[in-house]
Amino acid sequence: MSRESVQAFFKTHAPDIEPVVLADSIATVAEAAQALGVQEGQIAKTLALKVGDERILVVMAGTERLDADFSHLRQFRVIL
Template sequence: MSRESVQAFFEVNAPDIEPVVLTDSTATVAEAAQALGVEEGQIAKTLALKVGDERILVVMAGTGRDGWITARRRIRSATGLACCLRTRYWN
């Protein structure tokens, strides 16, 4: 998703919201908080998934690791081959 496509989406769907473009890295919670000038506890992590025809957006506290560790016990990562075999989708 390009910066232009995000801007175009907001112009049509939420013209009162102006996306913030950052030049500093936001790869970690600490970097994101520093770049935005906020506390680490104010940062949220997001994970976007597509499962079948459904799209899921998970938003979680940026500083919370307990929930993620618990979730990882229940979620198994799949290899690309396993995904192709399960979905029967080959690109």
């Protein structure tokens, strides 16, 4: 997904939200928090997973971790 497509989505579906574009790398939660001057728990991270034949996106706080057996996903009725 390109930056332009994200900006177009927000312009159409959430015009009151202005995406933040940073020049520096924000590949990690720590880098994003430092660049934005916030706590790591205030960063939302996205994990793309393949579960069986399905693909899902998980958005969670930057300080959260998935269990090794992905048991966190069971609360969302994802059967592994």
